[in-house]
Amino acid sequence: MFSRKIVGKILIPAAVLVSEKGKEMKCCKPSELPIYTSEPPPEPKRIMRDPPTKVEQEIGNVRRQIVSLSSQLTAIQDYxxxxVEEAWCECEGVIEYLQQEDNTTPRYGAIAVGGLAGFILGLRGGKFRKLLFTTIGALGMAAVCYPTEAAEYSEQIKEEAIQYFRIAYNFYHGVIGDKKESSVKQTEAKTAG
Structure with missing residues (x-):
């Protein structure tokens, strides 16, 4: 009796159900699978931060100021x-113009302006400083206007300066002429004395 009730109520409807499912095979779409849900995924939880402290605010202010200052410095550097490049190009053009053979009057004017600039720079000093700065200004501009002559004269000045330095050195140490002559004079002085 118990078995009849079980067979009649549970097994027979299950068999009918299985046989009906076997007759019609129903395929499903991937979206109908239970792993796909129609509900949107939950939003990630936002981590709540504490408000920034005074130190963090000040550090942030300093960093913002440094960034703005660096951008200003790069703009100034580019300018x-x-x-400087534009001024250098202009100077090269002026130097080329002054070094041309047929421009004697502008050369003389440039040398005079160089001497005047040196004089103005030496105004706060005495007479020697004024003379020295004026000479340096005029000679510097003359070297720019006449580069080949300046190289020749500077080589001659260098040789003569070395010669005068040797004379002054020998005079300071009491050497007269060659060493042979001085040693002969020294022995004569010892025998006479």
Whole structure:
């Protein structure tokens, strides 16, 4: 009796159900699988931070100021580089113009302006300083206007300076002429004395 009830109520409907499912095979779409849900995924939880402290605020302010200052410095640097390059190109053009053979009057004017600039720079000193700065200014501009002559004269000045230095050195140490002559004079002085 117990078995009849079980067979009649549970097993027979299950068999009918299995046989009906076997007759019609129903395929499903991947979206119908239980791993796909129609509900949107939950939003990630945001981590709540504490408000920044005074130190963090000040550090942030300093960093923002440094970034703005560095951007300003790069802008100034770019402007300065452009200005220097432009000035250098202009100077090269003026130097080429002054070094041409047929421009004697502008050369003389440039040398006079160089001497005047040296004089102005030496105004706060005495007479020697004024003379020295004026000479340096005029000679410097003359070297720019006449580069080949300046190289020749500077070589001659160097040789003569070395010669005068040797004379002054020998005079300071009491050497007269060659060493042979001085040693002969020294022995004569010893025998006479």
């Amino acid at each position: 300065a580089v452009d200005a």
